[in-house]
Amino acid sequence: MGGMGFFELPGMIDPKTHSMNNVYIALIGIVLSFVLGFIATMIFWKEDSSKDKVATGQNDEEKNVSQELIQIPLEGKVLPLSEVKDEVFSKGYIGKGIAIEPTKGEVISPVNGTITTFFPTGHAIGITSDSGVEILIHVGMDTVNLEGKHFKPLVKKGDKVTVGQKLLNFDLEEIKKRRVFSYHTCCCN
Known part of the structure; x- marks a missing residue:
């Protein structure tokens, strides 16, 4: 079974009384999960720069190499x-x-x-x-x-x-x- 989504909300309407209380509680839960997830991400997020360095070929050991004329080593x-x-x-x-x-x-x-x-x-x-x-x-x-x-x-x-x-x-x-x-x-x- 998967988690509840927006399409599950109409199924929470009480068929006997047609009460929407369960729908409101579910909507509050959905909004809270988005807000708390966003806040937690903003607090605990750390940029992982090592992946960027590997992808671009940069690392701490890379030397600063200037342009250099290289002669042909063989005739x-x-x-x-x-x-x-x-x-x-x-x-x-x-x-x-x-x-x-x-x-x-x-x-x-x-x-x-x-x-x-x-x-x-x-x-x-x-x-x-x-x-x-x-x-x-x-x-x-x-x-x-x-x-x-x-x-x-x-x-x-x-x-x-x-x-x-x-x-x-x-x-x-x-x-x-x-x-x-x-x-x-x-x-x-």
Whole structure:
């Protein structure tokens, strides 16, 4: 059974005496429940701003990042990230960025900053620029399966780097022979 509503009010009229007393009492109860509910809401309401922050991507840890010029970290043909056959990159789940079909097996630093991550397999580098921009340079698709073969890191986690500094050498021809995707991605957050 559900609660009483306005359509139940005519059913409260006394059929013998046609008295409306029960209807009046019910109307007073309905009005009181609305008024008391409104007052309780006004007294106890607290704005939950954490939901708004999550929805807009804002949080206390978010850094104030200014616009920064990011150099291309590899020589080659620049393509939209949407052309990469890995949805994690092509759909932008990791961040906005570009794909590059390389012509040279060398990765250079696109910004002045610090190496925050260097995967043991050498296929991915995380850099945080001096102004707080986080950049992921991912060399190839499925290159993690090469287990570090054909990659020669030139820096390590924690190193300070400058624009144009060599970070990594890789054997482009060997990677192509193994039919690993040759697209390389650069994503920013």
